[in-house]
Amino acid sequence: MLIHLPEDGAAVSNRTLQQTLGWDHDRYWAIRDALVDVGLVMRGRGRGGTVRRYLEPAATEITGSPLDASSLADEAECVIQSELSLYAPMREVIAGDWAKDHRTDPLAVEITAQQGRRATGGIWSRPDIVSVEVRTFEFVPGKHLEVVTFEVKPFSALSVQAIYEALAHRRSATRSYVLVHLPRPESAEAEDVIIADVEEEARSQGVGFVAAGDPSDYETWEERVEARRVEPDPERLDAFISKQLSEKTRRMISKRLR
Numbered sequence: 001m002l003i004h005l006p007e008d009g010a011a012v013s014n015r016t017l018q019q020t021l022g023w024d025h026d027r028y029w030a031i032r033d034a035l036v037d038v039g040l041v042m043r044g045r046g047r048g049g050t051v052r053r054y055l056e057p058a059a060t061e062i063t064g065s066p067l068d069a070s071s072l073a074d075e076a077e078c079v080i081q082s083e084l085s086l087y088a089p090m091r092e093v094i095a096g097d098w099a100k101d102h103r104t105d106p107l108a109v110e111i112t113a114q115q116g117r118r119a120t121g122g123i124w125s126r127p128d129i130v131s132v133e134v135r136t137f138e139f140v141p142g143k144h145l146e147v148v149t150f151e152v153k154p155f156s157a158l159s160v161q162a163i164y165e166a167l168a169h170r171r172s173a174t175r176s177y178v179l180v181h182l183p184r185p186e187s188a189e190a191e192d193v194i195i196a197d198v199e200e201e202a203r204s205q206g207v208g209f210v211a212a213g214d215p216s217d218y219e220t221w222e223e224r225v226e227a228r229r230v231e232p233d234p235e236r237l238d239a240f241i242s243k244q245l246s247e248k249t250r251r252m253i254s255k256r257l258r
Contacts, residue, residue: 001031002040002053011050030113033126034083037165038157082154083128086181087111089216090152091129097218099131104146106133107256108249113152127169127176128152132241132249134256143257147173147237148227153180158194163201163209170207172240175227177208181215199224206230 004020005012018028032051035041044050088111095109113128127149135144149169153162162178170176178198195211202209208227213220232240241250 001035005041005051005053007053009052009055011044011046011052013046014049014051017051030084033113082181083152083157086152086154086215087113087128090150090179090212093212093216093218093221094129094131094150098221101218104131104133104135106131107252108132108245110245110249112244126244127166127173129179130173130244132245132253134253145237145253145257146175147232147240149173149176150179151177153178155180155182158198160197160201163198163205163207166207167205170230170232172232172236174229174232175208177210177227178202179210179212182211183213 001017001021004017014028014032018025021028023031032041036043036051040054041051042054044052091109091111095106099106099109109129109131111128112126112130129150129152131146131148131150133146133148135146136142137144149166151162151166151169158178158180162180166176166178180198182195199209201207202225206228207225208223209225211222211224241253245253
């Protein structure tokens with residue numbers, strides 16, 4: 001995708017770029033969104049939307065050997081594939097050991113990241129994984145809907161921005177987490193600085209932060225910051241469920257809340 005974007009930053013329509021690449025809708029939108037998330041391309045206006053290469057400010061001096069489009073594309077593809085590979089095993093853990101440990105009984109845990117061109121509400125509106133539960137209590141009347149979102153990141157794509165992505169999701173959820181794959185038990189000094197910054201911002205914003213050594217093994221997961229529970233606006237929550245979750249899950253929620 002990066003190879004086919006003009007080096008001068010000129011915009012290309014999504015339709016034209018997809019046709020040029022010969023990709024189906026799911027592949028095109030998943031890769032385009034991932035490139036936007038890691039800051040390599042930018043979205044723009046136009047019929048059907050446009051995309052363009054992100055350019056460093058002109059005043060920034062670049063030292064060393066410049067990366068060509070091919071190497072940037074390879075790096076971006078590696079980050080994208082790394083994140084995509086995390087969704088399924090992490091979803092299984094969230095639905096299993098995570099739920100047991102947190103004493104929850106989710107109706108459904110869905111991977112919501114890959115929805116193609118389906119409109120879901122704009123930038124940062126689409127979490128990667130969503131868990132839904134309807135809870136009841138012995139002494140508190142009524143049924144209580146719990147919607148927990150997870151923003152999944154490989155460590156190579158982790159930055160404080162992930163907290164703000166999760167914070168955007170929390171406008172329509174009761175709790176939100178950033179879930180990062182941190183495969184090495186001891187990170188280098190530079191990595192420690194990134195993690196410390198993310199943890200500090202997570203605590204400040206009430207967003208949960210979880211580091212997973214092995215995405216499929218809950219024994220390697222560490223909840224470094226607990227997510228603060230909030231009560232979202234009912235209208236926004238209703239719209240989130242309508243746009244983000246499958247028809248099957250929507251039916252289960254409706255049935256359980258009756």
